[in-house]
Amino acid sequence: MVEHTATLGRPSGVRIVAIIGACGGAGSTTVAAHLASALVEQNKPVLGFDFCPTNVLRLHFGAALAEQPGFVTSLGSARPWQDACYTSASGVRFLPFGALPDDMALEYANAWMQASPRWFAEALASLDLAPDTMIICDCPLLPAALRSQALAVADLVIVVSSPDPLALASATHLARQLHDDGDAAGRICTILLNRFEAARRLDRDIQLLLQRQQGHLASPVIIHRDESLREALAHKQTVFDYAPATQAAHEFAALATWVIARTGQRMATT
Numbered sequence: 121m122v123e124h125t126a127t128l129g130r131p132s133g134v135r136i137v138a139i140i141g142a143c144g145g146a147g148s149t150t151v152a153a154h155l156a157s158a159l160v161e162q163n164k165p166v167l168g169f170d171f172c173p174t175n176v177l178r179l180h181f182g183a184a185l186a187e188q189p190g191f192v193t194s195l196g197s198a199r200p201w202q203d204a205c206y207t208s209a210s211g212v213r214f215l216p217f218g219a220l221p222d223d224m225a226l227e228y229a230n231a232w233m234q235a236s237p238r239w240f241a242e243a244l245a246s247l248d249l250a251p252d253t254m255i256i257c258d259c260p261l262l263p264a265a266l267r268s269q270a271l272a273v274a275d276l277v278i279v280v281s282s283p284d285p286l287a288l289a290s291a292t293h294l295a296r297q298l299h300d301d302g303d304a305a306g307r308i309c310t311i312l313l314n315r316f317e318a319a320r321r322l323d324r325d326i327q328l329l330l331q332r333q334q335g336h337l338a339s340p341v342i343i344h345r346d347e348s349l350r351e352a353l354a355h356k357q358t359v360f361d362y363a364p365a366t367q368a369a370h371e372f373a374a375l376a377t378w379v380i381a382r383t384g385q386r387m388a389t390t
């Protein structure tokens with residue numbers, strides 16, 4: 121995996137957070153949507169970017185299922201990709217991936233991204249971003265060309281894992297690779313346990329294992345299993361609108377506070 125941090129095209133003060141699941145269904149889109157919303161709640165300018173061909177990040181922000189446009193579907197067309205940017209009712213600016221008609225279109229988009237590995241880094245320079253904007257990217261594990269666009273410039277990578285042995289093994293492998301690759305450039309990588317249930321002994325054991333064996337990679341915040349997250353998505357909202365008094369809302373607020381502090385420290389040392 122050759123995905124090095126670089127700052128070319130980065131407006132000053134802008135921080136980039138990439139969220140990736142080590143296994144399918146780990147909860148990376150849920151984390152991306154709620155981290156973006158939690159940062160807006162804390163008065164940070166936010167821009168969400170969906171790099172996943174499933175194109176579902178937008179559903180957390182109230183977009184209609186039938187809506188097609190996105191930045192990838194604009195590439196190669198006359199319409200500027202920036203025009204695909206929406207602002208949700210709760211103030212999150214975001215760029216959907218876009219709905220591709222078939223596998224061939226996805227292969228074309230993948231090849232395009234492979235041929236333009238610095239597209240995202242340069243694209244950021246073309247946006248009029250406030251200096252302390254937080255860019256939140258939902259990244260797919262595959263195709264690698266899409267994932268790499270965000271990982272190449274990320275200040276912080278959050279690897280989302282469910283608290284089970286296989287998921288943690290994959291998350292640790294991925295996080296170590298990203299950590300070692302990014303170490304020289306100062307990229308931070310962390311593993312975030314999601315859907316944690318304290319009543320389950322294996323969940324507690326997995327958390328302990330992560331802290332003991334990979335303490336430097338473990339996120340200080342964990343996200344518990346919370347039905348309000350599924351219900352909020354069914355209403356095309358985040359819990360900050362749907363159920364702001366829930367444990368999930370408090371935990372994502374804590375995650376946002378930690379992300380601000382951690383990426384701020386990184387900027388102060390680079």
Ligand SMILES: Nc1ncnc2c1ncn2[C@@H]1O[C@H](COP(=O)(O)OP(=O)(O)OP(=O)(O)O)[C@@H](O)[C@H]1O
Binds near residue numbers: 144148172174353
């Ligand atoms: N902490 C949680 N508690 C309860 N439900 C959750 C939690 N995290 C995620 N979910 C639910 O799990 C489902 C899958 O989550 P999500 O779409 O975020 O996973 P993903 O990692 O992005 O999946 P994919 O690999 O397909 O991109 C969603 O219905 C979401 O609401």
Ligand SMILES: [Mg+2]
Binds near residue numbers: 148150172
């Ligand atoms: Mg997803």
